[in-house]
Amino acid sequence: MLYLLLFSLAFVFTIQSHSYHKSKFINSANFLSGGIYNSINDASEYLNLRTQNTLLQEENNQLKSILFNKTDTISKTFIDSTYSGTSYKFSPAVVIKNSYSLSNNVLLLNKGRRDSIQQDFGVVSPKGLVGIVDKTSKKYATVISILNTSSRISAQLKKSNHFGSLIWNGKSPYLVQLTEIPKIAPIVVGDTIITSGRSSIFPKNIPIGTIDSFNLDTSQNYYVIHIRLFNDMTSLEHVYIIENKDANEINALINNTNE
Amino acid sequence: MNSIIFTHTFRFIILALLQVLVLSHINFLGYINPYPYILFILLYPLKNNRVIFILISFLLGLTIDTFLDSGGVHAAASVSIAFIRPFILKFSFGAVYDHQTMKFSNVEFGSKLTYFAILILIHHFILFSLEIFNFSKIILILQNTLFSSIFTIILCILTTVIFSRRN
Numbered sequence A: 001m002l003y004l005l006l007f008s009l010a011f012v013f014t015i016q017s018h019s020y021h022k023s024k025f026i027n028s029a030n031f032l033s034g035g036i037y038n039s040i041n042d043a044s045e046y047l048n049l050r051t052q053n054t055l056l057q058e059e060n061n062q063l064k065s066i067l068f069n070k071t072d073t074i075s076k077t078f079i080d081s082t083y084s085g086t087s088y089k090f091s092p093a094v095v096i097k098n099s100y101s102l103s104n105n106v107l108l109l110n111k112g113r114r115d116s117i118q119q120d121f122g123v124v125s126p127k128g129l130v131g132i133v134d135k136t137s138k139k140y141a142t143v144i145s146i147l148n149t150s151s152r153i154s155a156q157l158k159k160s161n162h163f164g165s166l167i168w169n170g171k172s173p174y175l176v177q178l179t180e181i182p183k184i185a186p187i188v189v190g191d192t193i194i195t196s197g198r199s200s201i202f203p204k205n206i207p208i209g210t211i212d213s214f215n216l217d218t219s220q221n222y223y224v225i226h227i228r229l230f231n232d233m234t235s236l237e238h239v240y241i242i243e244n245k246d247a248n249e250i251n252a253l254i255n256n257t258n259e
Numbered sequence B: 001m002n003s004i005i006f007t008h009t010f011r012f013i014i015l016a017l018l019q020v021l022v023l024s025h026i027n028f029l030g031y032i033n034p035y036p037y038i039l040f041i042l043l044y045p046l047k048n049n050r051v052i053f054i055l056i057s058f059l060l061g062l063t064i065d066t067f068l069d070s071g072g073v074h075a076a077a078s079v080s081i082a083f084i085r086p087f088i089l090k091f092s093f094g095a096v097y098d099h100q101t102m103k104f105s106n107v108e109f110g111s112k113l114t115y116f117a118i119l120i121l122i123h124h125f126i127l128f129s130l131e132i133f134n135f136s137k138i139i140l141i142l143q144n145t146l147f148s149s150i151f152t153i154i155l156c157i158l159t160t161v162i163f164s165r166r167n
Helices: A002-018 A031-068 A247-258 B002-021 B036-042 B050-068 B073-093 B109-132 B135-162
Strands: A088-097 A104-109 A122-124 A129-136 A141-148 A153-157 A163-167 A175-182 A192-195 A207-216 A222-229 A238-244
Touching (some): A002 B050, A031 A238, A031 B002, A031 B050, A238 A247, B002 B036, B002 B050, B036 B073, B036 B109, B036 B135, B073 B109, B109 B135
Antiparallel strands (some): A088 A104, A088 A238, A104 A141, A122 A129, A122 A238, A153 A163, A163 A175, A192 A207, A207 A222
């Protein structure tokens, strides 16, 4: 009897963990597991300082080239003085637990509610998309990685505006799948895929990866595209959390329209 | 009695920490990880209170789940093998087990291997079935079960050989 009770309890936890944003109790963003992962990461991050430095330098290089080649926009006058023009706020964080070999991978970051991180904030790395914040505790946050079979993110082709959902089939940590791209879209192997900005989570133009191969799905109307990620999801360290300050407004508007 | 409790508490903590900090990040060939934390359940004293044993196994699984963000898959698998352990013990050790005289340190290697292998295979099968949770991916489940089990069995046998007390 006790066995059946405990087994069904564990089973309920499992079911919850498979449905998006439902798992309530069992996650690693608590002070014990978060604290242990944090102190271990403090020690182990020295081991790959060199590669992480190179990554950050590459990103600096890229940002500098944008900065110095930019046309002057500062001298333009703003008509509405309360509107600053920036609705996305970035904050840096460190991945203290990475995971990529399961079928539902969850990362742990060293920022939490104390740093005003909330559910449904986006997470990107210098090279591309990482995932979406799920649970937060005072000091830590869990992230549903794009390598999670329950993750769905809106993405599009860079050269045309055809968009679809980004999912993962659970096989390779280097490949994700883009579905629901209509047959009419012009796609070529090697094309770049970016976020579409059609959700309130990610801004547009965050790079995701390049097309590795594609085929039609069973209904023969939509493509299933395999995308090779720019990110190496197996070695993540420094990431940025994106807060969309307009998210509440957008979601409220959409909910109102639906009712 | 106190020393037994101390040994097992110590073993619980060490195995759980080792599992979540080291062994879950091996990713041999990309996805193969051993789960030798269940050594705690395999080597739990034979004369035990069944209720407490099942509860402790559940707690161990849940601890691993919390660290690995895997819902309740480890808890479910651990509590299952804790439940069926007596039957497997009887099956692999036969008469020795019936007379309540056996100790893990002085049993035949062959029957110990059978005992470990059966429980580990069952544990891993439940684990991966619940984790992948998609019956159409049965091949992937079986493949993961097989490879991880081999890895876990080797590690468990090695650990018991290294840490066995010579009388």
